[in-house]
Amino acid sequence: MRNNLFFIGLGLIGGSLAMAVKKEHPSCRIAGYDIEPEQAQLGVTLGVIDEAVLSIEDGAKHADCIILSAPVQQTLLIMDQLSKMTLKKGVIITDVGSTKETIALHANKIFTEDMIFIGGHPMAGSHKSGVSAAKAHLFENAFYVLCDSSEEHAPYIEELKTLFAGTKANFVIMNPKEHDLITGVISHFPHIIAAGLVHQAVQHEEENPLTRRLAAGGFRDITRIASSSPAMWRDILLQNKEHMLQLFDNWLQEMERVRDFLKWEDSSAIYQYFNEAKEFRDGLPVKQQGAIPSFYDLYIDVPDYPGVISEITGYLAKEKISITNIRIIETREDINGVLRISFQREADRERAKNCIAKYTSYGTFFG
Numbered sequence: 437m438r439n440n441l442f443f444i445g446l447g448l449i450g451g452s453l454a455m456a457v458k459k460e461h462p463s464c465r466i467a468g469y470d471i472e473p474e475q476a477q478l479g480v481t482l483g484v485i486d487e488a489v490l491s492i493e494d495g496a497k498h499a500d501c502i503i504l505s506a507p508v509q510q511t512l513l514i515m516d517q518l519s520k521m522t523l524k525k526g527v528i529i530t531d532v533g534s535t536k537e538t539i540a541l542h543a544n545k546i547f548t549e550d551m552i553f554i555g556g557h558p559m560a561g562s563h564k565s566g567v568s569a570a571k572a573h574l575f576e577n578a579f580y581v582l583c584d585s586s587e588e589h590a591p592y593i594e595e596l597k598t599l600f601a602g603t604k605a606n607f608v609i610m611n612p613k614e615h616d617l618i619t620g621v622i623s624h625f626p627h628i629i630a631a632g633l634v635h636q637a638v639q640h641e642e643e644n645p646l647t648r649r650l651a652a653g654g655f656r657d658i659t660r661i662a663s664s665s666p667a668m669w670r671d672i673l674l675q676n677k678e679h680m681l682q683l684f685d686n687w688l689q690e691m692e693r694v695r696d697f698l699k700w701e702d703s704s705a706i707y708q709y710f711n712e713a714k715e716f717r718d719g720l721p722v723k724q725q726g727a728i729p730s731f732y733d734l735y736i737d738v739p740d741y742p743g744v745i746s747e748i749t750g751y752l753a754k755e756k757i758s759i760t761n762i763r764i765i766e767t768r769e770d771i772n773g774v775l776r777i778s779f780q781r782e783a784d785r786e787r788a789k790n791c792i793a794k795y796t797s798y799g800t801f802f803g
């Protein structure tokens with residue numbers, strides 16, 4: 437068992453992985469380095485890591501396994517630094533980056549055979565950044581891609597899976613190029629669209645100041661990911677440039693196609709367009725996170741009075757039930773509002789339903 441772990445870049449993903457490791461293997465000693473030392477220090481305060489080190493060299497020389505969890509362009513630079521250091525023979529080096537091909541090619545070029553590089557990508561996350569947002573269960577049921585199919589590395593891959601067993605993720609081996617193409621479609625390009633929709637609203641706001649205030653459920657849902665870290669997404673796009681450029685061409689054609697349906701008032705084509713999308717979307721697995729994290733929603737019929745949100749969250753806090761999101765869907769004078777609370781796990785939603793029934797007479801239903 438590899439007992440000394442070293443995380444470089446201690447934000448949402450590094451922190452979450454460190455917590456999952458510690459939960460499964462309490463005897464592991466986890467050190468962390470972050471270019472912003474207060475992040476690593478916060479990691480110690482929050483119990484995410486055991487020790488914050490002040491340089492990469494300090495943490496790397498004793499490590500049995502090094503985890504690179506910084507934005508992907510930074511990962512390349514950190515790899516360069518590691519390749520020039522004296523590390524433990526047979527050290528496993530892995531990363532968590534959202535892109536895999538450039539990193540894999542770089543590792544092949546610079547690491548000696550005593551440095552075992554296995555590229556990785558736990559495919560769940562959030563628009564939040566920083567170690568304070570880290571959660572041990574972030575990757576539960578998500579896919580955890582490992583990009584290494586070499587026979588010689590098979591035993592090391594097994595070691596890594598054992599080390600990361602606390603993530604409760606589903607490990608899959610994938611070719612880096614294939615990984616970048618698929619994640620380009622279902623993760624990277626959608627982030628461009630979300631940011632694009634926000635830019636469109638900003639332009640409209642100049643002429644119609646009500647735009648921001650009217651931005652309701654649909655706009656908020658589809659643009660949630662526009663709140664993600666700009667540095668992280670800049671790096672991802674730069675590393676997945678070729679696939680992204682192709683996806684831009686496909687997207688422009690797709691928008692032309694639907695634009696024509698509308699231009700010619702082809703109502704059956706418009707219906708078909710939405711219906712096909714709905715069928716695919718409705719068919720996505722809901723109990724598995726995959727790259728699209730599932731949120732388990734609970735709707736609560738609540739009276740419309742100031743303080744109702746804190747009443748409900750108070751009951752949930754009493755029973756230590758964590759929520760990921762909360763929103764009033766509809767509030768009008770004199771009628772009930774509907775409060776939507778999202779949970780990361782189905783079990784939490786079930787507990788919340790029972791909790792609300794215990795303390796109130798408000799109706800609840802699942803979304």
Ligand SMILES: NC(=O)c1ccc[n+]([C@@H]2O[C@H](COP(=O)([O-])OP(=O)(O)OC[C@H]3O[C@@H](n4cnc5c(N)ncnc54)[C@H](O)[C@@H]3O)[C@@H](O)[C@H]2O)c1
Pocket residue numbers: 444445446447448449450469470471472475505506507508510514532533534535557558559560561562563564565566567665668672
């Ligand atoms: N956020 C997600 O949803 C998600 C999901 C899966 C994978 N990833 C990947 O995980 C990695 C980290 O993303 P995150 O969401 O944890 O971001 P984050 O911003 O929460 O954390 C990244 C941390 O890396 C630090 N850092 C930056 N440059 C560094 C350097 N040169 N040396 C040391 N530390 C450095 C930052 O200060 C920050 O604390 C990225 O490569 C990203 O592509 C993100």
Ligand SMILES: O=C(O)C(=O)C[C@]1(C(=O)O)C=C[C@@H](O)C=C1
Pocket residue numbers: 533534558559560561562563564622623624661664727728729
């Ligand atoms: O849930 C989110 O906010 C995410 O953006 C998570 C998300 C994704 O696109 O699904 C983002 C990047 C990752 O590499 C993996 C997961």
